[in-house]
Amino acid sequence: MGMLSLAIWTPIAFGIVLLALGRDEQAQSVRWLSLVGAIVSFLVTLPLYAGFKLDTADMQFVEKASWIERFNVNYHLGVDGISLWLIILTAFINVVVIIAGWEVITRKVNQYMAAFLILSGLMIGVFSALDGLLFYVFFEATLIPMYLIIGIWGGPNKIYAAFKFFLYTLLGSLLTLIALIFLYIQSGGSFDIATWHELPLSATAQNFLFFAFFAAFAVKVPMWPVHTWLPDVHVEAPTGGSAVLAAIMLKLGAYGFLRFSMPIAPDAAHEWGTFMIVLSLVAVIYVGLVAMVQQDMKKLVAYSSVAHMGFVTLGFFIFSPLGVSGGLVQMIAHGFVSAGMFLSIGVLYDRVHSREIASYGGVVNTMPKFAAFALLFAMANCGLPGTAGFVGEWMVILGAVKFDFVVGLLAASALIFGAAYTLWMYKRVYLGSVTNDDVKELTDINAREFTVMALLAVAVLYMGLYPKPFTDVMEVSVANLLEHVAVSKLP
Amino acid sequence: MTVALGASAYSVAVFHLMTHAFFKALLFLGAGSVIMGMHHNQDIRYMGAVRKYMPITWITSLLGSLALIGTPFFSGFYSKDSIIEAVHESNLAAAGFANFAVLAGVFVTAFYSFRMYFLVFHGKERYDQNPDAHHGDHHDDHESHSPHESPWVVTVPLILLAIPSVVIGFMTIQPMLFGEFFKDAIFIDAEKHAGMKILTEAFHGPVAMALHAVSTAPFWLALAGVVVAWYMYLINPAVPAAMGRALRPLVVLLENKYYMDWINENILARGARALGSGLWKVGDRTLIDGLLVNGSWKLVGMVSNWTRKLQTGYLYHYALVMILGIFLLMTYFVWLNK
Numbered sequence: 042m043g044m045l046s047l048a049i050w051t052p053i054a055f056g057i058v059l060l061a062l063g064r065d066e067q068a069q070s071v072r073w074l075s076l077v078g079a080i081v082s083f084l085v086t087l088p089l090y091a092g093f094k095l096d097t098a099d100m101q102f103v104e105k106a107s108w109i110e111r112f113n114v115n116y117h118l119g120v121d122g123i124s125l126w127l128i129i130l131t132a133f134i135n136v137v138v139i140i141a142g143w144e145v146i147t148r149k150v151n152q153y154m155a156a157f158l159i160l161s162g163l164m165i166g167v168f169s170a171l172d173g174l175l176f177y178v179f180f181e182a183t184l185i186p187m188y189l190i191i192g193i194w195g196g197p198n199k200i201y202a203a204f205k206f207f208l209y210t211l212l213g214s215l216l217t218l219i220a221l222i223f224l225y226i227q228s229g230g231s232f233d234i235a236t237w238h239e240l241p242l243s244a245t246a247q248n249f250l251f252f253a254f255f256a257a258f259a260v261k262v263p264m265w266p267v268h269t270w271l272p273d274v275h276v277e278a279p280t281g282g283s284a285v286l287a288a289i290m291l292k293l294g295a296y297g298f299l300r301f302s303m304p305i306a307p308d309a310a311h312e313w314g315t316f317m318i319v320l321s322l323v324a325v326i327y328v329g330l331v332a333m334v335q336q337d338m339k340k341l342v343a344y345s346s347v348a349h350m351g352f353v354t355l356g357f358f359i360f361s362p363l364g365v366s367g368g369l370v371q372m373i374a375h376g377f378v379s380a381g382m383f384l385s386i387g388v389l390y391d392r393v394h395s396r397e398i399a400s401y402g403g404v405v406n407t408m409p410k411f412a413a414f415a416l417l418f419a420m421a422n423c424g425l426p427g428t429a430g431f432v433g434e435w436m437v438i439l440g441a442v443k444f445d446f447v448v449g450l451l452a453a454s455a456l457i458f459g460a461a462y463t464l465w466m467y468k469r470v471y472l473g474s475v476t477n478d479d480v481k482e483l484t485d486i487n488a489r490e491f492t493v494m495a496l497l498a499v500a501v502l503y504m505g506l507y508p509k510p511f512t513d514v515m516e517v518s519v520a521n522l523l524e525h526v527a528v529s530k531l532p
Numbered sequence: 533m534t535v536a537l538g539a540s541a542y543s544v545a546v547f548h549l550m551t552h553a554f555f556k557a558l559l560f561l562g563a564g565s566v567i568m569g570m571h572h573n574q575d576i577r578y579m580g581a582v583r584k585y586m587p588i589t590w591i592t593s594l595l596g597s598l599a600l601i602g603t604p605f606f607s608g609f610y611s612k613d614s615i616i617e618a619v620h621e622s623n624l625a626a627a628g629f630a631n632f633a634v635l636a637g638v639f640v641t642a643f644y645s646f647r648m649y650f651l652v653f654h655g656k657e658r659y660d661q662n663p664d665a666h667h668g669d670h671h672d673d674h675e676s677h678s679p680h681e682s683p684w685v686v687t688v689p690l691i692l693l694a695i696p697s698v699v700i701g702f703m704t705i706q707p708m709l710f711g712e713f714f715k716d717a718i719f720i721d722a723e724k725h726a727g728m729k730i731l732t733e734a735f736h737g738p739v740a741m742a743l744h745a746v747s748t749a750p751f752w753l754a755l756a757g758v759v760v761a762w763y764m765y766l767i768n769p770a771v772p773a774a775m776g777r778a779l780r781p782l783v784v785l786l787e788n789k790y791y792m793d794w795i796n797e798n799i800l801a802r803g804a805r806a807l808g809s810g811l812w813k814v815g816d817r818t819l820i821d822g823l824l825v826n827g828s829w830k831l832v833g834m835v836s837n838w839t840r841k842l843q844t845g846y847l848y849h850y851a852l853v854m855i856l857g858i859f860l861l862m863t864y865f866v867w868l869n870k
Binding site: 332 | 807820
């Protein structure tokens with residue numbers, strides 16, 4: 042079994058074992074088994090980094106086996122510099138959310154843990170699939186565990202949120218299925234993504250494909266104006282669900298742009314580049330303003346995710362190495378930072394059972410350790426130099442300024458909104474004097490919560506201070522992608 | 533410092549940055565020491581005669597203030613005077629105004645520094661006049677309002693900063709401005725910006741520079757600032773009070789920082805929140821979510837509600853529709869489609 046198969050199926054196998062054997066009476070052993078499963082699943086992704094060759098843009102750790110011979114569908118896996126860190130990030134965040142859900146979840150513990158383990162395996166599958174149909178199967182399959190996580194362990198309005206999430210994203214991805222079938226026919230019976238990359242296509246076909254993919258990926262990112270499912274879903278999702286949703290699931294869409302839209306329909310991507318940049322700028326500015334007036338912490342962070350993902354798509358569609366690498370770095374960084382933000386809200390919610398900013402005030406007085414971690418994540422969320430949030434934003438803005446000064450200026454101005462909504466929330470929740478009895482009775486984070494926060498804090502600082510391991514991996518693959526996208530595919 | 537940059541006297545700018553670092557750090561730490569000694573009161577109107585209780589802070593702050601106002605031989609003198617000279621020699625369009633501004637600045641700086649100095653360290657003790665001091669709860673000895681000298685962790689840095697505040701300019705002006713300190717790091721087009729060249733020619737050592745200064749305007753302006761501050765705040769406090777009344781609108785404008793905070797708070801911040809709130813409620817909730825997202829499921833619901841009504845399950849309904857259909861088709865083929 043190859044390394045990638047191991048990375049995909051280890052968490053899924055653990056998840057199935059948990060589903061089959063776990064009972065709520067043995068919740069403690071279920072938790073430990075899930076933790077072991079998550080850690081093992083994380084460890085098996087590390088050889089991917091250790092053995093990764095930096096000097097080639099070719100797919101590595103490739104596995105290929107025939108799956109559905111009748112339609113020439115293959116079980117075809119591989120990683121390059123674009124997907125490698127996303128796979129490791131997925132496995133890492135999985136460990137974090139398993140620990141974060143430790144005492145919080147008391148009902149159907151085995152199913153909760155199994156849903157996260159299986160989800161993690163499926164998302165790694167999305168990032169490593171090289172066969173179009175295999176990608177689609179993994180991409181759609183991720184909806185199921187997430188739907189269940191929201192629908193079972195979510196808040197009061199969970200059913201509405203779960204349906205909205207499912208229908209919104211499914212509607213988009215059905216068009217993608219048609220696009221995949223179209224490509225299968227055009228290429229004379231192949232689901233191989235690399236073959237599609239080389240396939241000459243007319244301008245009409247490219248435009249159709251671009252928008253078919255756009256329907257799926259823009260909803261997932263989410264780009265303005267198809268972002269409205271995200272705040273609703275975050276509000277209802279349990280803390281771990283929010284963390285995985287923000288940290289990994291949004292990246293599936295952004296990854297799709299790099300793997301499908303841009304290389305398969307390069308001419309259309311260039312033609313609609315301005316359109317994408319405008320949508321991205323609307324996301325960073327409009328959504329930044331909307332984030333500022335939110336009363337609900339989770340909604341605020343959800344909107345801030347939309348704004349941050351706007352930087353990602355902005356970086357991609359300026360078609361420069363700085364922009365695309367910056368977007369990728371921003372994806373990884375946002376994974377750590379948004380997970381940290383949502384888990385911080387979770388820590389407060391577990392104690393006070395409110396997400397309203399107005400229910401808090403002066404938390405720093407009763408939870409100093411926690412407030413310090415929360416401040417680090419807040420600073421990273423506004424992109425303070427030295428934290429992960431800075432690196433990607435800086436690269437994207439630099440790329441944007443080189444591309445067009447006004448675009449760069451608008452993108453940079455969004456940083457002000459980022460600082461405004463994040464720090465304003467921090468001030469109202471954490472600083473000042475204790476405002477009510479709930480806050481007065483808060484107890485600081487325990488060892489388990491400290492571990493969760495510390496894991497993410499180390500990642501945020503490491504990436505902020507030394508992003509080289511991240512950018513090195515991407516460099517050759519991004520250059521290769523841009524070289525490919527620069528060449529017209531019109532017949 | 534930026535004035536020096538404007539006059540292309542880059543080395544002078546860096547030189548001033550360095551001397552300024554010493555005496556301004558000294559003054560800030562001195563202020564901190566006084567605030568600690570005054571039990572966290574930082575309103576200079578309720579201080580006075582602190583020199584009796586805090587001798588080290590007093591002497592070091594005095595040295596810092598003298599350096600700040602550019603007293604000859606002190607570090608601030610060498611850097612400030614060089615800047616004034618550089619502006620004076622500059623032939624840029626706005627140099628005349630800049631020259632006036634820096635000279636006025638000399639007077640104002642001397643005036644406000646020594647206003648603070650006199651109010652804090654000299655005059656009568658006014659500790660018990662502070663309306664806020666009595667309900668302060670952060671000090672233990674409520675009985676004693678008299679200040680006390682700070683511990684050594686404060687005074688030692690004060691002394692260490694006071695030494696360079698006095699001597700660093702004297703020691704380093706030669707290498708930094710006219711010597712080899714910057715080597716090729718700074719390039720000046722001497723044709724267009726002759727200031728530095730003239731300064732170099734006029735420089736005959738730090739002692740001569742200080743002695744010469746006594747016969748120039750900046751020295752007398754600084755002295756005038758000190759004297760006016762001394763007169764207004766120690767001898768005759770009625771003068772500033774009368775001026776405050778006479779210039780009331782100006783005082784109000786300045787006390788409110790030209791209303792910049794008000795503009796920030798009420799126009800920029802409130803405007804951004806109003807905009808965000810509008811975009812959220814109208815854009816996100818009403819148009820996108822209300823009209824498009826929820827609207828589309830309502831439309832689907834409506835259409836299916838409709839079509840459901842056609843599927844009644846009654847045979848006679850279907851038969852009727854069939855007959856009507858045949859009738860319509862026949863009408864079309866027989867009569868209209870000739």
